[in-house]
Amino acid sequence: MPVIIPPIKSQGIKTKLVPWINDIIRQTGLDLEHCGWIEPFFGTGVVGLNAPLGGRHIVGDTNPHLINLYNCIQNGDVNEHNMRVFLEHEGSILEAADEDGYAYYREVKARFNQEHSPFDFVFLSRAGFNGMMRFNRRGEWNIPFCQKPDRFAPAYITKICNQVANASRVISHGEWEFLNQDFRATIERAEASDIIYLDPPYFGRYVDYYNGWSEEDEAALFEALQNTPAHFILSTWHHNEFRENDMMNRYWNQFNVVTQEHFYHGGGHIENRHPMVEALVFNFELEQVRVPQEEMELDLKFA
Ligand SMILES: C[S@@+](CC[C@H](N)C(=O)[O-])C[C@H]1O[C@@H](n2cnc3c(N)ncnc32)[C@H](O)[C@@H]1O
Structure with a gap:
């Protein structure tokens, strides 16, 4: 199955890791058709949207804009049709605007920071620099414009609308709850028959308003995962060429760990533009993979 891409972007998006995560999920030995999905750090949603599970989905994030977008997609307030009308309209104003669109981008940014419309959120995410998502200390959108001729070309708008339709x-087709809440409250909802997938902000790396992450948070996460009756899979960083993640030894090496090199393209910080060894930490033994090889190859091809 090709990977479903969400309509918003972020520098920490796990699109490329989806086949690897799904491979581990398939090795839990659980009955995936009835298994629930708990995701306390939903982000763009790419992992949850692609999880091969048939049970309920309870997902949370402290960023209200992400949760609002998905609630609006769920209740139909945002759909492929009204997103197309919106992007065509805004794209044409951007095209005709002075200063190569910069001034109009700033206008939409100011409007979003006041009104928090999910349409403006998608617009900013898709017109902002390098597909980055960052909020300043006041919780305001803080990414500069990425100038490109014909920024919202018809093919680009169609691509975004298809992403809305796919999400x-x-x-x-499932039972989904999108909650704007702290990870602790989401983890508490997990039962023994669920899988919790966690992708917290990486400790010791760059953070923004919604991505603050302290040693206390990491300790609380460890405690919650130690006590959960559910199967969990945690994404974290293992090391890069500059340093190691101290939290691996402090907490995560007590569980099972597999690693893979990953390259993040986004981000202004030099460290974020180098390869990083990613880890998946999990609290169960892997059962034999039952996925046909062709399916795995197809997953990787579309990642
Ligand atoms: C690394 S991102 C998740 C990326 C996601 N897996 C994806 O592929 O798009 C971490 C997310 O955790 C959220 N977050 C940060 N602190 C949180 C907390 N205390 N509780 C819940 N969510 C939090 C951030 O808003 C951000 O969306």
């Missing part, structure tokens, strides 16, 4: 299709 909507996945959500409407």
